[in-house]
């Protein structure tokens with residue numbers, strides 16, 4: 001499959017899934033723009049493959065997302081991948097944490113996809129990286145779970161609006177991934193419970209019936225499929241990549 005001639009914007013492209021998406025899509029010949037708040041990781045990933053350029057932006061800021069699209073120029077594929085998680089028992093969840101989780105994981109996707117949609121003129125693909133947390137609950141991350149369920153709802157609603165166009169919108173829903181975000185979750189469990197790091201990691205792996213973390217490349221493969229030939233009928237879906245967890 002080739003995506004030569006296609007231009008793609010990936011938020012959160014400086015690490016984890018976003019970096020893998022960037023390198024994968026660049027490998028198919030696409031012209032890739034990656035974004036995130038920290039310029040360092042973005043330029044590092046951009047230096048690792050031809051066809052990747054970096055534009056820093058915070059997806060929670062409407063002005064910064066608008067400036068990002070202005071600088072990037074027209075794009076055919078948008079992947080709203082930027083996200084973050086914090087954990088706390090529900091009773092101890094602060095309003096600041098609640099607002100921060102909704103801002104990056106839900107409002108950030110809204111702004112990224114809305115501006116992405118508005119600049120599309122023909123064929124287009126809108127993809128968000130949601131989570132199995134968009135399809136089921138997990139303890140101690142209620143704001144994250146609420147935000148990811150919101151992304152799935154947004155995807156289903158928008159799919160009906162674009163159904164008569166050449167644009168599709170879908171959410172990919174991985175379970176625990178082998179990325180820095182999961183490393184931070186492990187560190188957090190260790191700090192809060194005194195558990196050994198290996199046991200903390202095993203407690204996350206245990207959610208997946210295949211008893212493993214999902215690799216970023218598996219998310220990239222699914223995203224490529226959604227952009228490839230024969231994908232026109234896949235619209236408004238929340239696709240679980242979880243070894244059968246959900």
Ligand SMILES: NC(=O)c1ccc[n+]([C@@H]2O[C@H](COP(=O)([O-])OP(=O)(O)OC[C@H]3O[C@@H](n4cnc5c(N)ncnc54)[C@H](OP(=O)(O)O)[C@@H]3O)[C@@H](O)[C@H]2O)c1
Pocket residue numbers: 011012013014015016017018035036037038039041057058059060081082083084104108129130131132173174175176177178179180181182
């Ligand atoms: N890790 C998991 O187990 C897991 C499971 C299911 C779904 N997901 C989802 O997969 C996506 C990618 O996560 P990952 O695992 O690859 O984690 P990651 O390595 O921590 O990547 C998250 C990226 O988002 C960027 N980001 C965070 N806040 C941002 C903001 N306000 N504006 C712009 N960029 C922002 C970060 O860059 P900066 O800090 O430089 O901004 C970072 O590059 C996320 O949406 C996450 O919720 C993760």
